[in-house]
Amino acid sequence: MAVHVLDAMAREGFEQVIALHDRDSGLRAFVGVHDTSAGPAFGGIRRFPYRDERSALIDCLRLSRAMSRKCALAGIRGGGGKIVVLDHAELQREPAYAHLGRAIERLGGRYYAGPDVGTGPDELRWVATETAYVTRPGEGGPGHLEAATAAGVFAGMAAALRADEGEEAWERRTVVVQGLGNVGQVLVERLLARGARVVGSEIDPVREEAAREKWDIELVRPGTEVDVECDVFCPCAMGGILHDLTIQRLRTRIVCGSANNPLAHRRHGQRLHELGILYVPDFVVSAGALIRGAEFHQTGRATALDEIERRVSSVVGDVLALAAAEQRAPSIVAIEEADRRIRERRRAARTPDAASPPTPSPAPGGPPVTS
Ligand code: NAD
Numbered sequence: 001m002a003v004h005v006l007d008a009m010a011r012e013g014f015e016q017v018i019a020l021h022d023r024d025s026g027l028r029a030f031v032g033v034h035d036t037s038a039g040p041a042f043g044g045i046r047r048f049p050y051r052d053e054r055s056a057l058i059d060c061l062r063l064s065r066a067m068s069r070k071c072a073l074a075g076i077r078g079g080g081g082k083i084v085v086l087d088h089a090e091l092q093r094e095p096a097y098a099h100l101g102r103a104i105e106r107l108g109g110r111y112y113a114g115p116d117v118g119t120g121p122d123e124l125r126w127v128a129t130e131t132a133y134v135t136r137p138g139e140g141g142p143g144h145l146e147a148a149t150a151a152g153v154f155a156g157m158a159a160a161l162r163a164d165e166g167e168e169a170w171e172r173r174t175v176v177v178q179g180l181g182n183v184g185q186v187l188v189e190r191l192l193a194r195g196a197r198v199v200g201s202e203i204d205p206v207r208e209e210a211a212r213e214k215w216d217i218e219l220v221r222p223g224t225e226v227d228v229e230c231d232v233f234c235p236c237a238m239g240g241i242l243h244d245l246t247i248q249r250l251r252t253r254i255v256c257g258s259a260n261n262p263l264a265h266r267r268h269g270q271r272l273h274e275l276g277i278l279y280v281p282d283f284v285v286s287a288g289a290l291i292r293g294a295e296f297h298q299t300g301r302a303t304a305l306d307e308i309e310r311r312v313s314s315v316v317g318d319v320l321a322l323a324a325a326e327q328r329a330p331s332i333v334a335i336e337e338a339d340r341r342i343r344e345r346r347r348a349a350r351t352p353d354a355a356s357p358p359t360p361s362p363a364p365g366g367p368p369v370t371s
Contacts, residue, residue, distance in 0.1 A: 002054070003054055003057050003058060005017055005057070008061055009061075012034070012061065012065050013034070013035070013342070013346075014032065014033070014034050014061070014064070014065075015033045015034065015035065015036060015041075016031075016032075016033040016110075017030060017031070017032050017033070017057075017060070017061070018030065018031040018033075018103070020099070020100070020103055022095070022096065022099040024092075024095060024099075025091065025092040025093075025095035025096035025098075025099055026088065026090045026091045026092060026096065027085065027091065027095075027096035027099050027100070028053070028056075028085070028086040028088075029083055029084060029085045029086065029100065030056060030057050030060040030083070030084050031060075031081070031082075031083050031103065031104075031107075031111065032060040032061055032063070032064030032080075032081055032082045032083075032084075033064065033081045033107070033110060033111055034064040034065050034067065034068045034079055034080040034081060035068040035071075035079030035080055035342060035345070035346070036078075036079050036110050037079060037342075037345045037346045037348070037349035038071070038076075038077050038078060038079060038345040038348075038349070039071075039076070039077040039078030039079065039294075039298070040078050040079075040081075040109055040110055040111060040112045040133075040297075041064070041067070041068075041078065041079050041080055041081030041110060041111045041112070042067060042071065042076070042078045042079070042080065042081060042112050042114065042290060042293065042294050042297075043063070043064060043067045043080060043081035043082040043083065043111070043112075043113065043114065043116075044082065044083075044113065044114045044115050044116025044117075044119060045082075045083040045084075045085065045097075045100065045113050045114070045115070045116055045118075045119040045123065045127070046059070046082065046083070046084045046085065046116040046117050046118055046119065047084075047085040047087045047116075047117070047118030047119055047123070048084065048085070048086075048087055048117060048118055049086075049087045049088065050084070050086050050087070053086065056084045056086050057084075059082075059084050059239075060082050060083070060084040062239075062261055063080075063082040063084070063260055063261065064080045064081050064082040065080055066080065066260060066261055066282070066283045067079070067080025067081060067082060067283075067290070068080030068338075068342055069283045069334075069335065069338035069339070069342070070283040070284075070286070070287050070290055070338075071290065071294070072338045072339075072341035072342050072345065073283065073284055073287070073315055073319075073334065073337065073338050073341070074287040074290060074291055074311065074312075074315065075311075076287075076290060076291065076294045076295070077294075077298065078112070078294055078298075079342070079345075081111045081112075082116075083100060083104075083111075083113060085100070085118070087118060093123065093126070094126050097119075097123045097126035097127050098126050098127070098129055098130050100113075100127055100130075101126065101127040101128065101129060101130025101131045101134065102130045102131070104127065104130075104131045104133050104134065105130055105131035105132075105133065107133070109133055111133065112133045112134070112135075112293075112294070112297055113127060113131075113133065113134040113135065114134070114135040114145070114289065114290075114293050115135065115137075115145060115289075117238070120137075120182075121137035121138065124136065124137045125137060135293050135296075135297075141296070142292045142293050142295075142296030142297075142302045143292070143296075143302045145288075145289035145292055145293055146182035146183050146185075146186055146289065147186050147288075147305060148288035148289045148291065148292040148293075148303070148305060148308050149183050149186075149258050149286055149288040149289040150183050150186035150187045150190060150258070150288070151288050151305040151306075151308045151309050151312075152285055152286060152287055152288030152291075152308050152309065152311075152312035153183070153187060153234070153236075153256065153257060153258050153285050153286060153288070153312075154187060154190050154191075154309070155308075155309035155310070155312045155313040155316070156256050156280045156284070156285035156312055156313065156316045157175070157232050157234070157254070157256045157280070158313065159280075159313045159316040159317050159320065160232070160254045160256050160278055160280050160316065160320065161173070161231070161232070161254065162317075163278070163317070163320045163321070163324070164253055164254060164278050165253075168194075170191070170194035170195050170196045171194070171195035171196070172231075173196045173197065173230075173231040173232065174196070174197045174198075174199065174228075174229070174230040174231055174232075175191050175196050175197070175198055175199070175230060175231065175232045175233075175234055176198075176199045176200075176201075176225050176228050176232070176233050176234060176252070177191075177198060177199070177200045177201075177234045177236055177257075178200075178201050178222075178225045178233070178234065178235045178236060178237050178241070178257070178259075179201070179202065179235065179236040179237030179238075179259065180200050180201075180202040180207050180208070180211045180236075181204075181207065181236065181237070183236050183258040184200070184202075184234075184236035184237075184258075185211075187234065187236065187258075188200060188211070188215060188217065192215060192217070197218075198215070198217040198218075199217065199218045199219075199220060199225065199228050199230065200217050200218070200219050200220075200225075201219065201220050201221065201222045201223075201224070201225040202219070202222065203222045203237075226246045226249045226250055227249050227251065228251065229251040229252075230251065230252045231252065231253055231254060232252060232253075232254045232255070232256055233250060233252040233254070233255045233256075233257070234255075234256060234257040234258075235255070235257035235258075235259040235262045236257050236258045236259055237259055238259060239259055239260050239261035239262055240261065240262070240263075240264045241259065241262050241264075242255070242262050242263050242264060242268050242272070243263075243264035243265070243268060244264075244268075244271075247268060247271055247272060247275070247277075248275075250272075250275075250277060252277060253276075253277060253278060254277070254278045254279075254280065255272065255277060255278070255279045255280065256279075256280035256285055257282070257285075257286075258282070258285070258286040259282060259286075260282055260283075260286065261282060262282055263279075263282075263331065266331070266332070266335070269281070269329045269330070269331025269332060270329045270331075270332065272329070272331075273323075273328070273329035273330070273331075278320070278330070279329070279330055279331055280316055280319075280320070280330065281319065281330055281331045281334040281335070283334070283338070284312070284315055284316055284319055284334050285312060285316060287308075287311075287312055287315075288305075288308045288312060291303050291308055291311065291312075292308065319333055319334045319337070322337075
C-alpha cells in the first residue's frame with residue numbers, strides 16, 4: 001500500500017519531509033521535520049535494514065512526531081525530527097554520513113541530529129565533518145547520552161512501582177530487559193546495583209555472550225521474554241513489539257522501557273490498560289538523552305543525571321496520577337497532553353507577542369539556534 005506523504009504530513013502536522021539519495025555512497029534516507037515552533041527539531045539518525053521504502057518512511061514519520069511529543073512533555077524548547085537511513089550491504093557509511101551532514105547543514109539549524117540505532121560515535125563524527133548541527137561524541141559534546149536515557153527509564157520504573165504498589169522495593173522485583181544494547185546495559189547495571197533480579201534477552205550473539213560473561217543474570221531466547229513472569233517488562237530494543245499477539249502473553253504489572261514506539265498501534269495502549277498493565281509511555285520515559293543533548297546544544301550545560309531522574313520522575317508521576325484519576329490509559333492521556341502543548345506552542349509561534357519562549361542561546365562555539 002502506498003503512503004500518501006502530503007496527506008500524512010497534513011494529518012500529523014508535519015512541516016517538512018525530505019527524501020535523500022546519493023549515487024556515490026548508495027545513501028537512501030528520509031528526513032522528517034515535525035515541529036520547529038519552539039526551537040529546532042531534535043532527532044537521532046536511525047540506520048536500519050528496512051524491508052522497503054514504505055516502512056522506512058512510516059518509521060521516519062512516527063519517530064519524528066514522537067520526538068515532538070517528547071520535547072513538549074519534557075519542557076524542551078524544540079520539536080521533533082528524525083532521519084532514517086535505509087541500510088544495505090553496499091552502503092558506504094562514511095561518505096553516506098558526510099552526505100547527511102551536508103543535508104543537515106542546508107537546513108540551517110532547523111534540524112539538530114543525534115545518535116540512534118545504527119548511529120554511534122563514529123557516524124556522528126562523520127556527520128560533524130560537514131555540519132555543526134549534530135551532537136558531538138566525546139570531548140566537546142554532552143557526554144554519555146545512553147546513561148541519561150537509562151537514568152530516565154530507571155526513574156520512570158521507580159515512579160510506576162510507587163504508583164502501582166506504593167513502594168519500589170527493588171530487592172523483591174524481577175525486571176525483564178529486552179535488548180542489551182547501549183541503554184539496556186546501563187539499566188541492567190543499575191537494577192543489579194539495587195538488588196533486583198534481572199532477566200535479559202538479546203538477538204546479537206556477541207552482545208548476548210558479553211552479558212553472560214559480565215553479569216549473573218538469566219538470559220532467555222529472544223521472543224520468549226514476553227512470557228517471563230515479572231514486575232516490570234522493559235523494552236530496550238526496537239519499536240512495534242507490543243501487538244495483539246504479544247500483549248496477551250505478557251505476565252507483568254508494568255511496562256516501562258526506552259524503546260521508541262513499542263506499541264504497534266495506539267489501541268494497544270488501551271488494551272494494556274484494560275488488562276490492568278500499567279504502561280509508562282515511551283516518549284515520557286525515554287527523554288533523558290533528549291534533555292541532555294538539546295540542553296547542551298542550547299545552553300552548553302550537560303544536565304546532571306539526578307536532575308534528569310527528577311524531571312522524568314515528575315512527568316511520569318503526573319501522567320500516571322492523571323490517568324488513574326480519569327481511569328484512562330496513560331498512553332492516551334500523555335498523547336493528549338503532549339498534543340495540547342504542541343498546539344499551544346504553534347499558536348504562540350504564530351502570534352510572537354504572546355508568551356512565546358525566549359530564543360535560546362547556543363552552546364559556546366556552537367551554531368545559532370533558529371526557531
Ligand atoms: P542499541 O542498538 O544499542 O540496542 C538495542 C539492542 O537490542 C541491540 O543490542 C539489538 O541487538 C537488540 N535487539 C534488537 N531486536 C531485539 C529483539 N527482538 N530481542 C532482543 N534484543 C533485540 O540501541 P539503544 O541505544 O540501546 O536504544 C534502545 C532503544 O531505545 C531503541 O529503540 C532506541 O530508539 C531507544 N532510545 C534510545 C536512546 C538512547 O539514548 N540511546 C534514547 C531514546 C530512545
